[in-house]
Every structure is written in C-alpha cells, then in structure tokens.
Amino acid sequence: MAAVTLTNVVKRFGVFEIVHGANIDIADGEFVVFVGPSGCGKSTLLRMIAGLEDISGGKIAIGGKVMNDVEAADRGIAMVFQSYALYPHMTVEQNLSFGLRMNGNPKADTERRVKRAAEILCIDELMQRRPKQLSGGQRQRVAIGRAIVREPQVFLFDEPLSNLDAELRVQMRVEISRLHKELGVTMIYVTHDQTEAMTLADRIVVLKAGNVEQIGAPLDLYDDPANRFVAGFIGSPKMNFIGAKVVETSNSAIIIELVNHGGARLRKPLRDAFPAIGAEIVLGVRPEHFFEAGEGDCDIPIKADVTEHLGSVSYVYANAGPEELIVEREASRQRAGSDHFTVSIKAERSLLFDKSGARIR
Amino acid sequence: MRTQNATAYRFLTPYLLIFAIFWIWPIISSFLISFQATRTVPWRFAPAFNWGRLIGDPAFYNALKNTLLILVIQVPVMISLAIVMAVLLNSPLLKARGLYRFAFFAPVVVGEVAYSAVFRLMFSLDFGIVNKLLESVGLAKIDWFSNVTPAMALIMIAVTWRWAGYNAIIILAGLQSIPEDVYEAATLDRVSKLKQFFHITLPLLKPVIVFCAVLSIIGTMQLFTEPFLITERGGPGGGTETLGLLLYRQGFRSLNFGYASAVAYTMAGLAIAITLVQLWLTREPK
Ligand SMILES: Nc1ncnc2c1ncn2[C@@H]1O[C@H](COP(=O)(O)OP(=O)(O)OP(=O)(O)O)[C@@H](O)[C@H]1O
Numbered sequence: 001m002a003a004v005t006l007t008n009v010v011k012r013f014g015v016f017e018i019v020h021g022a023n024i025d026i027a028d029g030e031f032v033v034f035v036g037p038s039g040c041g042k043s044t045l046l047r048m049i050a051g052l053e054d055i056s057g058g059k060i061a062i063g064g065k066v067m068n069d070v071e072a073a074d075r076g077i078a079m080v081f082q083s084y085a086l087y088p089h090m091t092v093e094q095n096l097s098f099g100l101r102m103n104g105n106p107k108a109d110t111e112r113r114v115k116r117a118a119e120i121l122c123i124d125e126l127m128q129r130r131p132k133q134l135s136g137g138q139r140q141r142v143a144i145g146r147a148i149v150r151e152p153q154v155f156l157f158d159e160p161l162s163n164l165d166a167e168l169r170v171q172m173r174v175e176i177s178r179l180h181k182e183l184g185v186t187m188i189y190v191t192h193d194q195t196e197a198m199t200l201a202d203r204i205v206v207l208k209a210g211n212v213e214q215i216g217a218p219l220d221l222y223d224d225p226a227n228r229f230v231a232g233f234i235g236s237p238k239m240n241f242i243g244a245k246v247v248e249t250s251n252s253a254i255i256i257e258l259v260n261h262g263g264a265r266l267r268k269p270l271r272d273a274f275p276a277i278g279a280e281i282v283l284g285v286r287p288e289h290f291f292e293a294g295e296g297d298c299d300i301p302i303k304a305d306v307t308e309h310l311g312s313v314s315y316v317y318a319n320a321g322p323e324e325l326i327v328e329r330e331a332s333r334q335r336a337g338s339d340h341f342t343v344s345i346k347a348e349r350s351l352l353f354d355k356s357g358a359r360i361r
Numbered sequence: 362m363r364t365q366n367a368t369a370y371r372f373l374t375p376y377l378l379i380f381a382i383f384w385i386w387p388i389i390s391s392f393l394i395s396f397q398a399t400r401t402v403p404w405r406f407a408p409a410f411n412w413g414r415l416i417g418d419p420a421f422y423n424a425l426k427n428t429l430l431i432l433v434i435q436v437p438v439m440i441s442l443a444i445v446m447a448v449l450l451n452s453p454l455l456k457a458r459g460l461y462r463f464a465f466f467a468p469v470v471v472g473e474v475a476y477s478a479v480f481r482l483m484f485s486l487d488f489g490i491v492n493k494l495l496e497s498v499g500l501a502k503i504d505w506f507s508n509v510t511p512a513m514a515l516i517m518i519a520v521t522w523r524w525a526g527y528n529a530i531i532i533l534a535g536l537q538s539i540p541e542d543v544y545e546a547a548t549l550d551r552v553s554k555l556k557q558f559f560h561i562t563l564p565l566l567k568p569v570i571v572f573c574a575v576l577s578i579i580g581t582m583q584l585f586t587e588p589f590l591i592t593e594r595g596g597p598g599g600g601t602e603t604l605g606l607l608l609y610r611q612g613f614r615s616l617n618f619g620y621a622s623a624v625a626y627t628m629a630g631l632a633i634a635i636t637l638v639q640l641w642l643t644r645e646p647k
Pocket residue numbers: 013018036037038039040041042043044045192
C-alpha cells in the first residue's frame with residue numbers, strides 16, 4: 001500500500017503539451033477518480049503513473065519514492081485496461097498466473113494468489129476458458145483478477161467499465177467498490193462518466209484539457225464547485241446556466257436580473273468578490289434545485305417543451321426564452337398536461353459565475 | 362433470388378469454361394496419363410508401368426531425398442529469419458520503414474533468370490564476391506558448383522534470399538495485429554521483453570507462421586528454378602536434382618509424360634501430407 005504524489009507533472013508529445021503541471025496528492029488506501037471529458041489527459045496521467053509513458057516534467061512518487069526513472073515493472077502497480085488486454089492464447093488461469101510464473105514465484109504461492117483472486121471475483125468456474133469464450137463482464141473480472149494477483153501497492157483502472165452495458169456497469173461498479181473495501185489498497189480510477197466518479201470516489205480529480213480544475217470529495221464538488229466547468233460536469237442532468245446582469249450591489253449582497261426571464265430579480269448574498277453593476281454573470285441552478293412558485297427567492301415562469309418521466313421524478317425540458325432549462329419535478333400525472341408553470345430559485349441553492357467561468361462567492 | 366443466381370452463373374460461364382479446360386481437365390488428364398505407358402506411341406493403359414518404376418527408381422529417391430533435405434533445412438531457417446526480420450521491421454526505432462519493406466519484398470519481383478545469373482556470379486569459384494570475402498577473412502574458398510554439399514547450401518541460400526522477405530512481410534502483418542496493450546499488460550506483469558517474445562508474440566503469431574510454413578512447403582516441394590538455373594540442372598551430377606527437375610527432365614526432355622505425371626502426383630501428395638501433419642501438430646489445443 002502506498003500514497004501517490006504528483007508534483008507539477010507535465011506531459012509533452014513532441015511540441016504538444018498535453019498535461020500542464022498537475023499537482024495531486026493521493027493518500028494511502030484512498031480511492032481517487034480522475035474524471036473529465038474525452039481527450040483531457042486522464043489516460044495519459046494514469047499511464048505516467050504506471051510508467052507506460054515518460055514523464056516530461058515534474059515528479060511522480062509512489063510510497064514516498066520518486067518513480068520518474070523507475071521501470072514500469074518495478075513500481076508496484078497493477079493496471080486494468082479499458083480493452084482488458086488479456087492474453088488471448090492463455091486460459092483464465094494462465095492469464096492470472098502468467099506474471100508470477102514468469103518471475104519464478106513459488107508455485108504454491110502463485111496457486112494461492114490465483115485461487116484467492118478467483119474467489120474474490122467469483123470466476124472459479126471460468127478458469128479453463130480462454131478470453132474469447134468469456135462475456136465482456138467476465139473478461140473485465142479476469143482483468144481485475146490479474147491485477148489482484150500481483151498484490152500491488154496501487155491499482156490503476158483506465159475506464160474499465162466503458163465496454164459493458166448499463167446494467168453490468170452498475171453491478172461491476174458495486175463490485176469494484178467492494179473490492180476497494182476488502183483490499184484497502186490505493187486505487188486510481190479513470191472515467192469520463194461523472195456518475196461513476198460520484199459513486200466510487202473518496203475524492204474526485206476533475207480534469208479539463210490537461211489542467212486539474214478541482215480536487216475534492218464528491219459532495220464537495222457537487223455543492224461547492226470551483227468553477228463553471230466543474231459545476232457543469234458534476235451532476236446529472238447538468239446544471240442550468242442562466243444568463244444574468246448585476247443591477248445593484250450592497251456591501252454583503254448583489255441583486256441580479258435574469259435577462260432572459262422577463263427581468264426576474266434575485267438577491268444573492270456574497271462573501272468575497274463583488275462584480276460591478278452592469279456586469280454580465282451566470283447563475284447556475286441544478287435541475288433538482290428548482291422549487292414550487294413562491295417557495296424560493298425568485299419566481300420564473302417557464303413553458304415545458306418535453307417532459308421525461310423517469311418514474312420517481314420527471315425532467316422538464318423548458319425552452320424559456322433563448323435558454324433551455326432542465327427542471328426536475330416530482331413525478332405526477334396531473335401535471336403532465338399543463339405546459340405553463342412557474343418555478344422558484346433559492347439564493348442559497350444557486351451559484352454565481354463570472355463571464356470567464358470562475359466562481360463568484 | 363433464383364434468377365439472380367442464374368444470371369450470375371451465365372456471366373461466370375466463360376471463366377468457368379476456361380477454368381475447366383485449362384485447369385480441371387489437365388489435373389484429371391495427368392492423373393489418367395500417370396497410369397499409361399507413354400514411351401511409345403500409341404499410349405496404352407498400364408497401371409503399374411509408371412508407378413512401379415517410381416518405386417524402384419534411384420533417380421526418384423535421389424530427387425526426393427534432395428527435395429526433403431532442402432525442405433527440412435531451408436524452410437525452418439527461412440521462417441525463423443523472416444520472424445526476426447518482421448520483428449525488426451516492426452520496431453518503433455526503425456527509420457525509413459517503407460524503404461525496408463520494399464527492399465524485403467523486391468527479391469520476389471526480380472526476374473528469376475537475372476537473379477540466378479547474379480547468384481552464379483557471386484558464388485563463382487575464382488571471381489565471386491563470396492569466395493573473395495571468405496578469403497579476406499582467412500578461410501578457404503569453396504567450390505560451390507562442383508561439390509554436392511556446397512551446391513545444396515547454395516540452393517538453400519538462394520531460395521532463402523528470395524522468399525524470406527516475402528514471408529517477413531506476411532508475418533509483419535500478423536505482428537501488427539497483436540494489440541499493444543497486451544504487451545503493456547505483460548510489462549506491468551514484470552515480464553521481460555525476451556519472455557514476452559516467446560510467450561506472447563510467438564504463440565499469437567502461430568497461425569501466421571503456420572500459413573507461411575504451408576506456403577513454403579508447397580513452394581519447396583515444387584522447387585525448380587534454383588537447381589535448374591543456378592546449379593545447372595541439378596548439378597553436380599544430380600546432387601541438387603529435385604522432384605521438380607526430375608519431372609521436367611522426364612516430361613519435357615524425354616517426353617515421358619506418364620512418368621512425369623506420376624512424379625507430379627507424388628509431389629502434390631507429399632505436399633498435402635506434410636501440410637496436414639503440420640496443421641495437425643500445430644492445431645489449437647481444445
Ligand atoms: N502518443 C500520443 N502522441 C500525441 N498525442 C497524444 C498521444 N497520446 C495521447 N495524445 C493526446 O493527448 C491528449 C490526451 O489523451 P488521453 O488519452 O490522455 O485522453 P483521455 O482523457 O484519456 O481521453 P478519453 O476519455 O477519450 O480516453 C489527447 O488530446 C490526445 O490526442
């Protein structure tokens with residue numbers, strides 16, 4: 001088991017800088033998820049930790065030891081690939097034991113480890129099959145098993161569930177969570193799926209175009225995102241961003257006008273920064289943070305275009321003016337008919353961002 | 362659907378006709394000819410005439426021995442060489458890959474007569490570059506064309522030179538179909554590059570290697586060009602005569618088509634038998 005520390009880690013492919021100085025501290029035994037849109041450098045970061053990519057700048061330490069010049073094989077990590085990367089010509093058993101056998105590990109110990117991994121993952125029945133004869137979920141289990149057998153200090157997962165169907169994904173998610181509890185080992189998990197990030201992580205690292213946008217516990221990111229990108233990325237459906245203009249400031253609050261919603265006004269207490277009167281800003285409201293008319297601090301009328309009924313809740317897609325809003329409502333049959341209704345925004349359940357996307361608190 | 366098929370076959374008719382006349386009929390016909398005495402006209406049906414002669418013919422056994430000797434030495438050496446070449450071609454460190462690929466493939470498209478002439482020159486006793494090189498490192502020169510062992514070696518070298526690159530290109534395609542992440546997984550499993558080659562690359566290349574081996578076996582069973590052109594019709598004294606040459610000599614020099622047909626069928630039968638044994642030996646474990 002080991003902590004993992006990234007200090008000003010930079011990655012360049014030729015002249016292109018892909019990762020711009022990442023600082024991430026991962027505690028021993030922690031489950032950390034790297035999340036971000038496609039191409040933001042998640043895999044690259046993970047592969048640098050694994051030793052499959054050179055580090056162009058900065059330092060990566062595992063268990064307090066700087067790993068920049070340590071071979072991938074000697075870093076004490078195991079990785080589960082998105083494509084599983086099983087050895088196609090070997091049986092499941094051989095896949096699990098290959099690394100140990102090649103390194104002259106005592107036979108009895110190899111057998112013990114393989115047996116234990118098979119038990120943990122419930123793949124005892126499959127030991128004599130080849131990867132081709134397995135389903136996607138079973139292959140994924142074998143890939144994880146191969147990592148377990150190594151008894152690594154750190155587990156790395158690169159989008160391990162993205163090739164599975166939705167149901168299996170949920171099931172495997174739970175199993176990976178359980179595995180982490182059982183083994184108590186540091187795990188770093190890459191995904192572009194924010195739901196996976198939210199459900200699995202002790203802490204989430206949100207990445208965008210090679211920059212670390214924010215690091216924090218799932219609910220901290222949800223409640224208190226550092227900027228508009230994180231606010232939009234965490235949470236599903238996405239947060240609504242409503243155009244607004246500052247119309248009044250006092251020493252503890254500002255009043256903004258929602259320009260696309262008939263001049264509705266909201267008073268928002270502030271702590272740090274006070275934008276100037278007339279400044280264009282953005283109000284962020286999560287779909288689940290709209291309230292019944294009159295219950296909040298600012299009512300806006302909307303017209304529903306499409307309503308998605310999920311059973312427990314319904315999502316109303318409302319094209320109020322030029323801005324599409326997504327509003328979560330209690331599921332109710334009576335409401336299904338009426339298109340026009342009013343929702344209310346609470347000051348404490350909304351966030352402010354300036355035009356560049358930085359948070360205004 | 363029916364009428365579509367019928368139309369398709371009508372379009373195919375000219376091809377099928379030519380295929381039947383120039384391909385299927387000769388195969389059947391030569392089989393029948395192998396049971397006829399063809400030394401004198403008119404040919405007559407005599408089942409044991411050619412096949413009986415074959416069984417007792419020292420020339421046949423000589424040619425068979427030479428062919429099989431070349432087969433068991435040259436094919437494995439060439440395939441091994443081709444694998445090494447393919448791995449080098451696949452190396453990310455290699456510059457100008459396209460050039461090498463072309464160079465490896467070039468021997469196949471060079472005219473056979475030209476290539477043989479150049480080989481004869483290179484290996485000539487007094488003026489050849491090969492003997493000059495041997496002498497320059499203090500070794501005795503070798504009379505490649507007058508002794509059986511060097512002549513056989515020369516045939517094998519020539520065939521290997523001509524076909525190793527071709528096989529390397531095929532194996533390269535196989536190499537490139539092995540996903541990179543399997544090697545990455547093995548690296549993280551602490552498996553050395555050498556062990557990766559023997560435990561991952563080779564097993565995954567097996568189907569391609571078997572394919573190359575089968576092609577080479579079939580090719581070598583019919584070996585003709587090199588012993589005909591380089592060692593001058595199987596010289597010295599029949600020391601490099603192959604089944605292909607024997608067939609040629611019997612069929613087109615002595616015009617003994619019956620015996621030549623029997624030799625041809627023996628070659629084909631052996632090629633099939635060896636290939637089947639090979640496929641059986643390298644079958645996927647169930
Ligand atoms: N070998 C390479 N050479 C050049 N650029 C590369 C290389 N590998 C990755 N990149 C670039 O680095 C960036 C980050 O790639 P990376 O694979 O880390 O993204 P990712 O966040 O894992 O995305 P995804 O969710 O699609 O897997 C991309 O813009 C990609 O084009």
